[in-house]
Amino acid sequence: MNGMLFLIPIALLLGLIGLGAFLWSLRSGQYDDLDGAAERILFDDDEDS
């Protein structure tokens, strides 16, 4: 029974971290330009300059 006292908060904490990560990615605009992000991976940044 004692284990539960640890495990439940740990489970909730892990869940909260996932939720926080998603909300952060939403806030930082990672879903704003899905089309652009798909193309940007193809850019060859070191070919010039």
Next chain:
Amino acid sequence: MASLGDTAAAVDLTAYTRAQDDGEQALELIVEGLHCGGCVRRIETALAKQPGLSQGRVNLTTRRLALRWRGAAAQAADLAQAVEDLGYHVVPYDPERLRSGDAQAEKQLLRALAVAGFAAGNVMLLSIAVWAGQAQDMGPATRGLLHWFSALVALPAIAYAGQPFFRSALAALKAGQTNMDLPISLAVLLAAGVSLWETAQGGPHVYFEAAVGLLFFLLIGRYLDRRARGKARGAAERLLALENRPVTALLPDGRQTRLPADQVHAGMTVLVAAGERIAVDARVRTGESELDNSLISGESLPVPARPGDPVFAGTLNLAAPLTLEVTAVGGRTLLAEIVRLMELAEQRSAKYVALADRVARLYAPLVHSLALLTFLGWVLFTDTPWQMALLTAVAVLIITCPCALGLAVPVVQVIASGRLLGRGILLKSATALERLATVDTVVFDKTGTLTEGRPELHDAALEPEGLALAASLAGASRHPLAQALLRAVPVAPLAEGVQELPGRGLLLASEAGEIRLGSRRWCGLPEDESAEGPELWLTAPGSAPRRFAFLDRPRADAAAVIATLKNRGLSVELLSGDRPAPVAGIAEQLGIAKWQAACSPADKVAHLESLRAQGRRVLMVGDGLNDAPALAAASVSLSPSSAIDISQTAADAVFQGRSLRPVLELLEVARRAENLVRQNLWLAFGYNALTIPLAMAALVTPLIAAIAMSASSLVVIGNALRLGRAAPAGAAR
């Protein structure tokens, strides 16, 4: 087109520049002509060379460029010029003015969905522990602890994720109405409240998982629905930006100045460079050029402009600089008039209420009375404690909860639009499928819809020698007819030293004498009003003048598609802004009996209104800005994607490619989707009819109610998935 660059002059760019807290300047520009990742890279690489720039990032989805730099606001002009030099036109974008709020609402829903999903998962985990504990021997203390943990997760999650429902329910209550969100809010709040009470009392049954699960499923439906609606935003914003183009005005003292279009007044003189879009309605004072009217009239061929001719805002000056006398600006231009017509027509079609909303309007009061009846019945006629009676009422609210009903329509729409997208058809309006299913009349526009919208060389009796000569000259010009000639003779060698005289034609000085390619007048031939369709003439020393006629061909499968439409019992009509002769020709060729030529945008709307008055349900297929009001006035509308952005905004659906077959596919999928929606609604109702009596008789706990509710949602989703699989009969490619 070297003069294109000076359209970006900076008169009003600084007005859109916002100073940031950290001392940087920020500006957002809409970039025209942006197509792919390659464009993004070109622009960003060019901007990276600009001094002081800290951010220059293109958003391919919204076609916007976000700039931030350190230094003076006036540097905006240099940055915009750097992009213009690459051949893209930029227009300042004012977030304040175009704030739609739609994107914000979508993000808010997604956040609520994430929170509800997190809470639903964790609360369910705890609940399963409690249920398992009941079968074994969990003590009341442990159970109470788990209940408190559930409350800890569920209550804040409900407070946050329930807001979209609570707000909408409150708004409806304030207006003295009920809507679907009211029973949802009541069920969630009651279930949470009773559970909290039970937890505090150390009771055995709490229903946090039902409350949170309910929110989670409903938010999924809500989010899908919102996404289906939200796709059309960007193009409308671009249209508004069109009004922002600065105008080069010629002051009485001979100086030139650049003004925003709304500061120009009638009677002023303005200059329009070649390649620039005209921002006002005006009359040509001096200069001779050709105008691309496609934004206004939908016709693809350039129209000549000579002194005295009227020109309209939104047209593109192709060939040579013009001096114009302004006749109308701002709200009185033809462009503004078309936008106004479109808005009027859209208001009419907005009155159309989605089937699910109509059902919900009747359904919500019924649910409330049933739940209230249950509660009162149990309290008044039995000696059950009031908590039990309340729980029974909550079970009724949950079991009648319109989850399946809420999903019935959006899920079919999402699957149908996914299926259509795979075939090059983009659905933009959430209610388009329902409206398409009832269509009984199809009205087509001609240019760019029934035809491919680009001239093709008429190949009757042309000797290859003259053709090759003409094509070698044509290679020097961007004129659509010259380009059509080049397409017909792709391997012609390019002649050296060809001169282009704007609005007239091409000239090549060879040893034998002048070779001319261009209009009848340019080649020195007598005018002939009876000549049909666009043409080019070629004169060379030592041979007779040769004529090249051009046709705008109908799409290859247009006749077959129209025959199929007629076989299905639909009435087909043709409305065009073009002259009667070519319209009659196309109508006869394709077997369309009812046609009207030379229609103005207002004529088209009037005709569609009269069809509507006869009780017809019209599908309008058309492109061009002149069709935009007609597209909005029809019950439902469709546009080929070669059409310009604005008509894509007005249309409910957009299709790609050179085939007209998507019209058939769309109607077929709409019919099948309508069937599925009806089946789904009946499934949802059948489930309610079965379970409501059980719930009212207190045979169902809120938990079982929540499970049954989810099961009905799954059945509805499964039914909708059938649309994705089977190919519809008769619409195979």
